[in-house]
Amino acid sequence: MHFKANVHAKLADVVLQGNLKNAKGKFVTRRAEAIKDLDDFEATRDAAAAIRNKVIDNLDLWLECFERKALDTGAQVLWAKDGVEVCRLVIEIAKKHGVTKVTKSKSMLSEEAGLNQALEAAGIQPVETDLGEYILQVDNNEPPSHIIAPAVHKSLDEVADLFHKVHGTPRKTDIPALTREAREVLRAHFLTAEMGLSGGNFLVAETGSVALVTNEGNGRMVTTMPKVHVVITGIEKVIPTLEDLSTLMRLLPRSATGQSISNYFSILTGVKKPEEHDGPEHLYFVLVDSGRADVVGGDFHEMLRCIRCGACMNHCPVYQTIGGHAYGWVYPGPMGSVLTPLYAGIENSIDLPHAATLCNQCGIVCPVKIPLPDLLRKLREKQTERGLRPLTERIGLRLWAWVAQRPKLYALGARVGARYLKWLAGDTDRIRLLPTAPEWTLGRDFPAPQGKTFRELYAARRSSTPRA
Amino acid sequence: MSSRDDILGRVRAGLHRNASNAAVAREEMLAALTNRSQGPKPGIDAEPKALLERFRLKSEQQSSTVDIVAQESDVPAAVARYLAAMNLPKSAVAWPSLARLDWAAAGLQVEGRGARDADLVGITGCFCAVAETGTLMVCSSPDTPATVSLLPETHIAVVHASRILAYMEDAWAVARKELGALPRAVNFISGPSRTGDIEQTIVLGAHGPYRVHLVIVSD
Incomplete structure (x- = not known):
């Protein structure tokens, strides 16, 4: 993953920068409005965090409880250690039921697993049905840049060009007309796919159900029309009761899109009864580890509370500036900068824990109170402990430590440094280009020191103030 | 080993699971499922x-x-x-x-x-x-x-x-x-x-x- 190179490319991408500017703040304003209906937002956040803790602190037992209940309803429960196993299991299920086409509602885990590519290789057609995901799929399988609004980086003009090219219809820039065009294309797929595939926002242990939060209705389509429904979710998604579900639902849509409730909220339990008109005859849960089990009980345990609302990225100054693709994997923004190192390897994502100003906007808005800046800091510590930081940085820090242990030398260094920076600033109070760290001043100025060091000022003040 | 056993095994290891803390946790789980406690709700006139x-x-x-x-x-x-x-x-x-x-x-x-x-x-x-x-x-x-x-x-x-x-x-x-x-x-x-x-x-x-x-x- 080449985060720094990505960032440079994204900052230089004029179209993307325009789109990001256009999107900026919309989710933030809507969320701020929506949380006003809750009399006690903080107490609701505390309750939600407690619900998530209750489960992840005893995840083994809750998983067994969910599994038992789900089996009782007639569902089948499968377990996958990694993305490869997810793909293998889904393809096996598809082959068993003679499936040639799969309609998908949004599943970030299937992105983690690279499921679409695996399905295609097995001769099974995957069709993304969330409008944003569909736009990306027909645009050469571009990856999503946001977990809630996958195509947020695309402009109306880009979508208009794309649909004109892919659907062979006259180019249109009316958003409702474009939406209708996608609806008509996808309706045909909903009616003919033999298998529907969804993620799961929550798994309810009490009833063995999956809960799906959607607005478009595609989640309902893929879980109602095909004869097979496969749910792919992380093992951490279990919650105890339907009451807990209600508490979390007061926070998830508000934090995600600023809605008091999503348009559709579906709680699906078991399979179609023989006398019913609709619903799948077969229901499979694929419970996925992919790095989660090893996070349990460790330094990053709290990250497992995450309910994937996206509020952290919506409020992140870094995400707002570079967009989601720069992060290089499925999950962007602050939650991604924690999850990617944990699931894809600390050594494979060296820059991500540093892609943050630690301003704690993310921590403040997180509906389940995950201390994201603390976790990012802990990841930085892990990198240092494991000697993963770049050589120049390690030498530099060692050099600094050596000097810092020699007060006279340190004072001299600080004096020279302060004078040098003052000289650089000239008669202004800021430095436009730092020759020693030009990257730092690429997008901002460096405040110039006044010319004297703290110790010099302190000494001067002491000598001029008479002692009491 | 099945994936299920492998995954649950690593979760149990992370939680330092043993017979005595499992018994306590089971009690808590049962209580949560029976009590079905509710979170804070916005005030609504129920008339x-x-x-x-x-x-x-x-x-x-x-x-x-x-x-x-x-x-x-x-x-x-x-x-x-x-x-x-x-x-x-x-x-x-x-x-x-x-x-x-x-x-x-x-x-x-x-x-x-x-x-x-x-x-x-x-x-x-x-x-x-x-x-x-x-x-x-x-x-x-x-x-x-x-x-x-x-x-x-x-x-x-x-x-x-x-x-x-x-x-x-x-x-x-x-x-x-x-x-x-x-x-x-x-x-x-x-x-x-x-x-x-x-x-x-x-x-x-x-x-x-x-x-x-x-x-x-x-x-």
């Missing part, structure tokens, strides 16, 4: 008139339209009025449970069955409704197929005022009492389907209905 008013207001905020009639036998005429006003076809698919209403008298052709792609208007009831957010709770069954509120471009729902509850938690309590186990699909519906995936501009009618009209029977 029936206030509930109806809040439900209507919140439904309208979700882009549904609302009509109120005095008794169930008035529903077909109200539906006919709405369809005429909106210039929509006079034929509809309805839940089999609603086929008993005298639709023909209101000049409507209504078939009680599951919906098909070609159906333009779908008429459903609801299990109950939630005033907090202006939400219908719709349960699937042979008499109440899920497709009727999903496939047609127009969804009309009949809501009995006595079934408007304050919170989703209240709806779960009623479901446990009246249904026992959950039906295959419980759908909470709050207005027409929508998307904001192109430039975060909200468009009604993504994959489900373009419009939702509620006929509340004030009983």
Whole structure:
């Protein structure tokens, strides 16, 4: 993953920068409005965090409880250690039921697993049905840049060009007309796919159900029309009761899109009864580890509370500036900068824990109170402990430590440094280009020191103030 | 080793699971499942008139339209009025449970069955409704197929005022009492389907209905 190179490319991408500017703040304003209906937002956040803790602190037992209940309803429960196993299991299920086409509602885990590519290789057609995901799929399988609004980086003009090219219809820039065009294309797929595939926002242990939060209705389509429904979710998604579900639902849509409730909220339990008109005859849960089990009980345990609302990225100054693709994997923004190192390897994502100003906007808005800046800091510590930081940085820090242990030398260094920076600033109070760290001043100025060091000022003040 | 054993084994190792902490945790789990404690809820006036008013207001905020009639036998005429006003076809698919209403008298052709792609208007009831957010709770069954509120471009729902509850938690309590186990699909519906995936501009009618009209029977 080449985060720094990505960032440079994204900052230089004029179209993307325009789109990001256009999107900026919309989710933030809507969320701020929506949380006003809750009399006690903080107490609701505390309750939600407690619900998530209750489960992840005893995840083994809750998983067994969910599994038992789900089996009782007639569902089948499968377990996958990694993305490869997810793909293998889904393809096996598809082959068993003679499936040639799969309609998908949004599943970030299937992105983690690279499921679409695996399905295609097995001769099974995957069709993304969330409008944003569909736009990306027909645009050469571009990856999503946001977990809630996958195509947020695309402009109306880009979508208009794309649909004109892919659907062979006259180019249109009316958003409702474009939406209708996608609806008509996808309706045909909903009616003919033999298998529907969804993620799961929550798994309810009490009833063995999956809960799906959607607005478009595609989640309902893929879980109602095909004869097979496969749910792919992380093992951490279990919650105890339907009451807990209600508490979390007061926070998830508000934090995600600023809605008091999503348009559709579906709680699906078991399979179609023989006398019913609709619903799948077969229901499979694929419970996925992919790095989660090893996070349990460790330094990053709290990250497992995450309910994937996206509020952290919506409020992140870094995400707002570079967009989601720069992060290089499925999950962007602050939650991604924690999850990617944990699931894809600390050594494979060296820059991500540093892609943050630690301003704690993310921590403040997180509906389940995950201390994201603390976790990012802990990841930085892990990198240092494991000697993963770049050589120049390690030498530099060692050099600094050596000097810092020699007060006279340190004072001299600080004096020279302060004078040098003052000289650089000239008669202004800021430095436009730092020759020693030009990257730092690429997008901002460096405040110039006044010319004297703290110790010099302190000494001067002491000598001029008479002692009491 | 199966993936299940491997995954659960590593989760147990992370939690330092042993027989004594497992016993304590099982007790806690059982208590959580029995007590079903509720989180903080926004204050709502639970007086029936206030509930109806809040439900209507919140439904309208979700882009549904609302009509109120005095008794169930008035529903077909109200539906006919709405369809005429909106210039929509006079034929509809309805839940089999609603086929008993005298639709023909209101000049409507209504078939009680599951919906098909070609159906333009779908008429459903609801299990109950939630005033907090202006939400219908719709349960699937042979008499109440899920497709009727999903496939047609127009969804009309009949809501009995006595079934408007304050919170989703209240709806779960009623479901446990009246249904026992959950039906295959419980759908909470709050207005027409929508998307904001192109430039975060909200468009009604993504994959489900373009419009939702509620006929509340004030009983």
